[in-house]
Amino acid sequence: MDELIEYIEKSLPLSEEMKRDLVKISKVKHLEKGEIVLSEKSHRKIQVFVVSGCLRSFYKSEKGKEHTLQFAIKNWWISDYITLFSNANSIMCIESLSYSKVILFEEKELDKIYKQYPTLAMVQRVGLQNRIAALQKRILGLLTLSAKEKYQRFLDEYEFFEKVIPNYQIASFLGITPESLSRVRKEIALS
Amino acid sequence: MDELIEYIEKSLPLSEEMKRDLVKISKVKHLEKGEIVLSEKSHRKIQVFVVSGCLRSFYKSEKGKEHTLQFAIKNWWISDYITLFSNANSIMCIESLSYSKVILFEEKELDKIYKQYPTLAMVQRVGLQNRIAALQKRILGLLTLSAKEKYQRFLDEYEFFEKVIPNYQIASFLGITPESLSRVRKEIALS
DNA sequence: CTAATTTCTTATCATAGATCAATTTTAATC
DNA sequence: GATTAAAATTGATCTATGATAAGAAATTAG
Known part of the structure; x- marks a missing residue:
């Protein structure tokens, strides 16, 4: 407390x-x-x-x-x-x-x-106002970004989240399938 | 005022x-x-x-x-x-x-x-709290609904908005193209 | 340490929705 | 009301991502 x-x-x-x-x-x-x-x-x-x-x-x-x-x-x-x-x-x-x-x-x-x-x-x-700004940003992201871009932005914004979130949950946060995320990750790794 | x-x-x-x-x-x-x-x-x-x-x-x-x-x-x-x-x-x-x-x-x-x-x-x-709830609902909609479902929900929620919003702006709100919206509208009209 | 789950990856195929291009309809302007 | 501009529709592709299935890797439990 x-x-x-x-x-x-x-x-x-x-x-x-x-x-x-x-x-x-x-x-x-x-x-x-x-x-x-x-x-x-x-x-x-x-x-x-x-x-x-x-x-x-x-x-x-x-x-x-x-x-x-x-x-x-x-x-x-x-x-x-x-x-x-x-x-x-x-x-x-x-x-x-x-x-x-x-x-x-x-x-x-x-x-x-x-x-x-x-x-x-x-x-x-x-706190409420900050949350509103964050939610608006997220909506903008959902409206404008591709799967890859969404994931990259996620990595940026959630870098301090240690590696405790399984990828399939990240996918469900970004609005894509785990398979798609896996492909995106591979693509990023190769470049 | x-x-x-x-x-x-x-x-x-x-x-x-x-x-x-x-x-x-x-x-x-x-x-x-x-x-x-x-x-x-x-x-x-x-x-x-x-x-x-x-x-x-x-x-x-x-x-x-x-x-x-x-x-x-x-x-x-x-x-x-x-x-x-x-x-x-x-x-x-x-x-x-x-x-x-x-x-x-x-x-x-x-x-x-x-x-x-x-x-x-x-x-x-x-007011801020209500807005947060509304934004969360919108995010959930963007994550879960198809183009058609998003449009139908829009019609429900924005019925009292008279007919002043052009369709291409509705499309840009739903995160789809005007062409897709047009197709969805046609499909709905035919059923 | 081994077995059993869970999570992640990879491949193939399917599809919703995007893109491009052309036409029609509607609305704005003179 | 005629002309122009903006918006909506339609058709023909194309593509990013989804769905399905199966195997590999990692984690958890015994």
């Missing part, structure tokens, strides 16, 4: 009271590789802060195909934003890709805190 | 002081069809609130291809979120698709207001 506080304090010094309230609603959890934090069934509205390790959120289509929405490492938030912020119930999963430590929050509780401490809400606001 | 205040007041009653401050930093503008609000060159950070009419934001690739990021009508905000919220300077354009009335804000000024009036910031926060 100290890690989250430390992280927030990069943007905003927290009073003892704020810290106490944050801790009160948080739940630290250790995850094995492959462990599911949030499954498609449960419509719990939770936000996940990653202390260490790596997680991903994905959607499984009727045909059983997985589509990765997000990867997250240390100091990132990951959640099912569709369930969280709209009333539609998306059928999303969040799973851990390695041994990870996370902090869980019920959206409702977190929201109360933001209402109570506007300065904290300000920090979150900046 | 009254329209924005009226719109905000659906979520939050505004004090006279708040209204005054909002008006102070706003600039109402009337746009002809085809008029550009924000061009790729100018790196002004502005937010646009649509009072009436219809606008779109798009990116023009090196090869001159246009890719539409967003359409917006009455009561929507539209901006170049990439320039706005990240330091990358995206080369984005916002143009009016019909006669429109909009209200412009300098991001900086708006930000000051949010800092000054936390309750207003709360309203914006909800």
Whole structure:
């Protein structure tokens, strides 16, 4: 939990009271590789802060195909934003890709805190804005890039993600098949 | 300007002081069809609130291809979120698709207001969250749907957009060519 | 260390959607 | 309303990527 506080304090010094309230609603959890934090069934509205390790959120289509929405490492938030912020119930999963430590929050509780401490809400606001910019960039990428270009951009942007993400998940993040990704990788290796 | 205040007041009653401050930093503008609000060159950070009419934001690739990021009508905000919220300077354009009335804000000024009036910031926060959910949904659609399915979903979601958006712009929003869209439309018409 | 899974690669073939080019339809302008 | 320009359609290819299948490599479990 100290890690989250430390992280927030990069943007905003927290009073003892704020810290106490944050801790009160948080739940630290250790995850094995492959462990599911949030499954498609449960419509719990939770936000996940990653202390260490790596997680991903994905959607499984009727045909059983997985589509990765997000990867997250240390100091990132990951959640099912569709369930969280709209009333539609998306059928999303969040799973851990390695041994990870996370902090869980019920959206409702977190929201109360933001209402109570506007300065904290300000920090979150900046986070939301950054996320919007990132999502827009991703959409632009999906609209404009070829499989190869998407993968190369991925390598650039996710270089600090260590090698814990299997390629088939990267493919599902880029919107291509594992086979295509494999070809692209070969092509890059040969050049 | 009254329209924005009226719109905000659906979520939050505004004090006279708040209204005054909002008006102070706003600039109402009337746009002809085809008029550009924000061009790729100018790196002004502005937010646009649509009072009436219809606008779109798009990116023009090196090869001159246009890719539409967003359409917006009455009561929507539209901006170049990439320039706005990240330091990358995206080369984005916002143009009016019909006669429109909009209200412009300098991001900086708006930000000051949010800092000054936390309750207003709360309203914006909800707006940001909704946008994130919408963007995630769009990404999911781009990852999972065929051209036909994307178009059908578009028709559902944008039915209230009157018929002011030319098909080639819809195509550029869906990530397909105008020719493909035309074929999809024909197929739908025949079934 | 070996066996069993899971992931990755490679090859072949199929196809949705792109590209190019020409025509028709619709809308804008004088 | 006639002329011009913009947008939409259609047809004929072409191509990037998907689908299927099978073997190789890597990881996990016993």
